[in-house]
Structures are given as C-alpha cells and as structure tokens.
Amino acid sequence: MRRSDTDSRVSEALFARARAVTPGGVNSPVRAFNAVGGTPRFIRSGSGAWLTDVDGNEYVDLICSWGPMLLGHAHPEVQAAVQAAVARGTSYGTPTEPEVELAEEIVARTAAEEVRLVTSGTEATMSAIRLARGFTGRDVVVKFAGCYHGHVDALLASAGSGLATFAVPGTPGVPTSSTDLTVVLPYNDRAAVSRAFTEYGDRIACLITEAAPGNMGLVPPEPGFNAFLAETCRAHGALFISDEVMTGFRASRQGQWGLDGAVEGWTPDLFTFGKVMGGGFPAAAFGGRAEVMRHLAPEGGVYQAGTLAGNPVATTAGLATLRLATPEVYQHLEATATVIKDAAASALVEAGVAHVAQSSGTMFSIFFTDRPQVRDFADASSTDSAAYGAFFHAMLDAGVHLPPSAYEVWFVSAAHDDRAVQRVLDALPVAARSAAAAQESR
Ligand SMILES: *Cc1c(COP(=O)(O)O)cnc(C)c1O
Numbered sequence: 001m002r003r004s005d006t007d008s009r010v011s012e013a014l015f016a017r018a019r020a021v022t023p024g025g026v027n028s029p030v031r032a033f034n035a036v037g038g039t040p041r042f043i044r045s046g047s048g049a050w051l052t053d054v055d056g057n058e059y060v061d062l063i064c065s066w067g068p069m070l071l072g073h074a075h076p077e078v079q080a081a082v083q084a085a086v087a088r089g090t091s092y093g094t095p096t097e098p099e100v101e102l103a104e105e106i107v108a109r110t111a112a113e114e115v116r117l118v119t120s121g122t123e124a125t126m127s128a129i130r131l132a133r134g135f136t137g138r139d140v141v142v143k144f145a146g147c148y149h150g151h152v153d154a155l156l157a158s159a160g161s162g163l164a165t166f167a168v169p170g171t172p173g174v175p176t177s178s179t180d181l182t183v184v185l186p187y188n189d190r191a192a193v194s195r196a197f198t199e200y201g202d203r204i205a206c207l208i209t210e211a212a213p214g215n216m217g218l219v220p221p222e223p224g225f226n227a228f229l230a231e232t233c234r235a236h237g238a239l240f241i242s243d244e245v246m247t248g249f250r251a252s253r254q255g256q257w258g259l260d261g262a263v264e265g266w267t268p269d270l271f272t273f274g275k276v277m278g279g280g281f282p283a284a285a286f287g288g289r290a291e292v293m294r295h296l297a298p299e300g301g302v303y304q305a306g307t308l309a310g311n312p313v314a315t316t317a318g319l320a321t322l323r324l325a326t327p328e329v330y331q332h333l334e335a336t337a338t339v340i341k342d343a344a345a346s347a348l349v350e351a352g353v354a355h356v357a358q359s360s361g362t363m364f365s366i367f368f369t370d371r372p373q374v375r376d377f378a379d380a381s382s383t384d385s386a387a388y389g390a391f392f393h394a395m396l397d398a399g400v401h402l403p404p405s406a407y408e409v410w411f412v413s414a415a416h417d418d419r420a421v422q423r424v425l426d427a428l429p430v431a432a433r434s435a436a437a438a439q440e441s442r
Contacts, residue, residue, distance in 0.1 A: 006397055010054040014042045035405040036389040041396075046073025048415035051401055059401035060420045062340075064411035066403070067246050067275040070333075071324055072415025078279055078320045085316040091308060099310035102319045106277065106285060109254050109322070110244075111267045115287030116296060117310040121245035121274030122150025125208065127304045128270045128286040129154065132206035132239040134302035135295045140200050142207040142238075144187040146377030148215035149208060149243050149272075153178040159185070187213060187376040188222050193232055201236040206270075208241040211256030214409040215246070216380040218358045218365040226256070227266040239292065242268035245284065246409070249276040249322060251361035253330050259361050276325070279317030282308075329414045333362035336412045336421060341366070343425050344432075351432035353387060353439065365409045368435065380407060390438035391431045398427030 018025035026032045026040065033040045041053040049072055051061045061073070071078060085098070103115050118124050129141055129152070141154055149155045157167035157179040167182040169175065183200065185192040187209075197204065207229055213219045226242070233240040248255035248271070261267060269292055274284035287293060297303045308314075341364045345357045354370035367374050368384040368391070388406035395402050400423060402410060 006057050007055045008039050008041065008053075008057075011042045012039050014054060015039050030403070030405050030408070033404045035385060036392045038393060040404070041401065048072040048074070049413060049417065049420035057399070059396070059399050060416070060423045062400060062402050062410045062412065062424070064413050065275075065280060066408075067250055067411055068278055068280050069411075069413055070250060070276045070329070071279075071321055072413040075321075075324070075415070077324060078317055081320040082279075082281075082313060082317050085313045088312070090313050091311055093307065096310065096312045096315070098312050098315040098319055102277070102283075102310075102315040102322070103285075103287075105319060105322050106273065106287065109249070109258075110271060110273075110287075111257060111261065112271050112287035113290040114293040115273075115285045116293070116304065117315065118284050118286065118304075118306055119282045119308055119311070119314075120150065121243075121272065121284050122152055123306065124245060124272035124274055124284040124286040125149040125155065125241075125243055126152040128241050128272050128288075129206060129208065130304065131286070131292065131296060131302050132241060132270065134300075135292050136205045136237065136239060138203055138205040138238070139181045140183060140203045140205060141181060142183045142185060142193075142196055142204055144209055144213070144377075145184050146187055146216035146219070146380055147208075147210045147213050147243070149210070150245070154182050155208070157182040157184050186378065187219060188225055189376065190225070190228055193229065197232055197236050197238075201238070204233075204236060204238040206239040206241050207233050208243055211242045211244045211247045212251055212259075212360040212363065214360075214363055214365070215407070216377050217367050217374060217383070217407050218360060218363055218409050219374055219376065219380065220358060220360040221256075221260070222375065223260075224264060226260060227264040230266040230268065233269070239269040240266075241270045241272065241288075243272045245272050245274035247360070247363065248273040249325060250411075251363050253325065253327060256360065277318045277322060278314055279319075279321035281311070281314035281317045283311065283314040283318045325414075330362060332414055333412055336416045337362050337364050337410075339421055340364075340410065340412065340424055343428055347428035347432035348435070350429065351436040353432055353435045354384075362412070363409050368406060383407065384439065386442070387435040387438045391435040394431035394434035395424075395427050398423070398430065400424050400427045 156170040167179045244255040252258040270288035356367045385406040
C-alpha cells in the first residue's frame with residue numbers, strides 16, 4: 001500500500017519506541033494505520049480545525065478525536081473552564097457541583113429523565129445492559145452486526161450460524177458463556193427482529209442499537225426503524241437501549257433521537273452517551289426512564305460504581321462544550337459536512353471511483369463500494385479498502401487527516417472555517433485519482 005510522502009521521521013522514531021513498550025505502538029487499535037499502511041502521525045498540538053504533528057506538518061482534522069471535539073481543538077472558553085477546574089483540584093471521590101450541572105444539561109436536552117455518569121462509552125453500554133437485565137429479570141441481549149458498543153464481552157459477538165440463533169465470540173478472549181445470551185441480527189432488517197422476538201421474546205432483557213450506526217461507516221436507520229424497534233421491545237417487555245455515544249450531541253443538538261424521535265414518536269428506555277459530552281475528556285453516561293434508573297445502587301439493587309466517575313475536570317469540559325453547542329453550531333456543522341461530502345462525491349465521480357455518500361444530521365461517510373446503497377454490515381463490507389488507503393494517503397500528503405480506516409465517519413467541528421474547508425476541497429481531486437489508480441492497478 002502507498003505510503004505518504006510527508007516528512008514523518010519524528011513520528012517514525014516515536015512509533016518505534018511505542019511499539020517496544022505497547023502492543024502495536026498504540027492505545028486503541030485503529031490508530032495504528034494498519035488498515036491504510038504507513039506510520040501513524042504523532043500529534044503534538046491541535047488548534048481549532050488544525051492538527052500539528054511532531055514533524056511540524058499541519059493537517060485539517062477530519063477525525064476530531066472520533067467525534068468529541070465538536071467545537072474544535074483548544075477552544076478558548078473550554079480551555080479556560082478546564083484550567084480553572086484543574087486549579088481547584090482534580091478528583092475528590094465525593095459529589096461535586098459540575099457533575100450535577102452536566103447531568104441536568106443532558107436531562108434537559110434529551111429524553112433521559114435521570115443519568116449516571118461513567119468514564120467511557122464502553123462502561124456506559126456495559127452498565128446499561130446490566131441494568132436492563134436487573135430491571136427485567138431476563139438475560140438475553142439483542143444487537144446488530146456492524147454496530148459497535150465498545151469492547152463489552154457480551155457485545156463483541158458475531159452472528160451464529162442460522163437466523164436468530166445465539167452468537168459466537170467476536171474475538172479471542174471472550175468466552176462463549178459471555179456471548180451465548182447475545183443474538184446478533186442484520187441492521188435495518190425488521191423481519192429478522194420480529195423473528196428473534198417471536199423466538200425468544202420472553203427471555204430478551206434488551207435490544208441495544210446505535211441510534212444511527214457510525215461504526216461501519218454511516219448507515220442511517222431506515223425511516224421508522226428505530227420506532228419499530230422501540231415498539232417491538234415494548235410489546236415484549238424488553239428494554240430499548242439507544243446507544244448515542246457517537247450520535248449524542250453530534251448528529252444534532254440532542255443526537256439521533258432529536259432528529260427522528262420527535263417525528264416518529266420513539267423514546268428509548270435507556271440511552272448511552274459519551275464522546276461529545278466529555279468535551280475531549282473521559283466522561284460518558286447512561287440514563288433513561290426514572291423508573292428503570294432507580295434500580296441502580298444505591299437506590300436499587302443493581303450494582304455499578306466508578307472511582308473517577310463524574311470527575312470534576314472532565315464534567316467541567318463536557319458542560320462547557322454542551323453549553324457552547326448552540327443551534328447555530330449545528331447549522332454550521334451540517335453546512336460544512338454537506339460541502340465536504342458533496343465535494344468528495346463529485347471528485348470520486350470525476351475520477352470514476354464507485355462510491356456511496358451517506359449522512360445523518362451532521363455526520364457522514366463515504367463508502368468505496370459499487371453497491372447503490374449501504375444498509376447493513378454486509379453492504380458495508382463490500383468497501384474497497386485498498387482504494388481507500390490510496391485516497392487516505394493522498395489526502396494526508398495534501399494536509400488533510402482523514403480517519404485511517406474506510407469504515408469510519410468523517411467528523412467536522414465548529415472551527416472548520418472556509419480556510420480549512422478549502423484545503424479539503426483542493427485535496428480531493430488528486431486523492432480521488434489516486435483511488436482510481438489503485439483500482440486500475442489490480
Ligand atoms: C465510541 C463508541 C462506544 C465506545 O466508547 P468508548 O469511550 O470508546 O469506550 C460505544 N458506542 C458507540 C456507538 C461508539 O461510537
């Protein structure tokens with residue numbers, strides 16, 4: 001696979017040191033560039049829409065920390081709030097005011113009546129499932145192939161053989177006992193959902209879904225799909241968990257629920273949030289109906305806890321971010337996302353590269369596939385990742401840092417101004433031709 005031409009000597013030296021002390025040299029696998037080849041760029045600093053790496057290269061950032069940096073890097077007001085919080089002390093293991101304020105802000109903006117703060121999206125989904133099992137007294141969990149909910153054992157599962165059968169572990173290290181109460185279904189497939197509930201309805205504790213899947217590229221729920229899921233769960237006494245760790249406060253001011261829940265009248269029993277609500281710090285949450293949340297310790301019997309949960313610095317950053325995320329910010333994000341998505345699509349058309357552009361609110365992604373539409377994981381898996389690798393490195397050479405994987409959403413921020421967008425637009429035609437060349441050379 002093609003490597004980038006930019007000077008990356010300092011990044012390469014750091015990567016060599018990192019690989020000696022950390023598996024693969026990274027603390028989260030996708031960062032290693034395995035899907036695109038080459039050396040990951042070690043970032044020294046970020047400002048607004050821009051990243052500067054340790055070799056001094058500047059990039060327009062279309063990763064935005066995989067979603068959290070809604071306002072851009074080092075936003076002055078968020079920074080000031082965080083610095084003031086740090087000066088007061090960083091953790092007490094007692095209740096603090098910022099965590100109350102952040103919970104109030106989330107409750108005000110979403111349909112969640114109560115929330116519990118945690119430190120990662122993984123913890124949020126893991127805890128939501130435990131709560132659903134404790135509340136219903138049932139064991140079975142339903143999820144969709146291609147939806148990612150963090151690295152929870154029961155959810156690192158692949159569909160078993162045959163329809164609506166129990167899942168098998170999706171990675172070594174997960175015992176079958178962790179996945180043999182999980183059912184994995186194809187996304188956007190109502191018949192498969194109905195079949196699973198007919199088969200196991202009285203054993204299903206919950207169905208968990210990304211509110212608009214963004215971890216297999218952006219695959220929007222078909223109109224009415226989330227409402228259908230909520231209704232099916234209700235009819236069978238199971239809880240509907242909407243995982244909005246990526247979409248919450250990102251797809252729209254409320255998240256995906258705010259985009260189509262209001263139209264279609266669906267309300268989840270439980271939500272999970274993360275990414276944007278931490279403002280670039282480790283903070284996440286799960287929440288929902290008060291009647292369900294009251295089953296959590298210390299009010300109820302379902303145990304859940306965290307030493308750094310509701311950390312005052314993290315919650316201050318999240319609160320500052322959410323308060324600055326006005327309706328105008330979302331208008332800007334949506335307009336910017338549309339300009340970049342449309343320009344990428346036309347550059348690929350021009351270069352003759354088959355692709356599909358899909359979006360939901362301010363989130364979008366481009367699939368390098370010849371399918372007319374991507375509606376589930378099987379469709380997404382048809383992506384030409386070698387062509388994406390060539391495209392990615394051409395963009396990197398031109399100073400645009402895309403996600404180093406073909407299956408990710410491209411994120412923009414409120415700080416992506418005309419200068420940043422212009423750099424992206426200028427880079428696209430050459431990158432599209434690189435993708436075409438990679439396809440022809442096969
Ligand atoms: C990122 C993500 C998670 C996991 O969050 P972490 O903070 O990485 O543990 C869970 N669900 C969805 C939808 C996500 O995008």
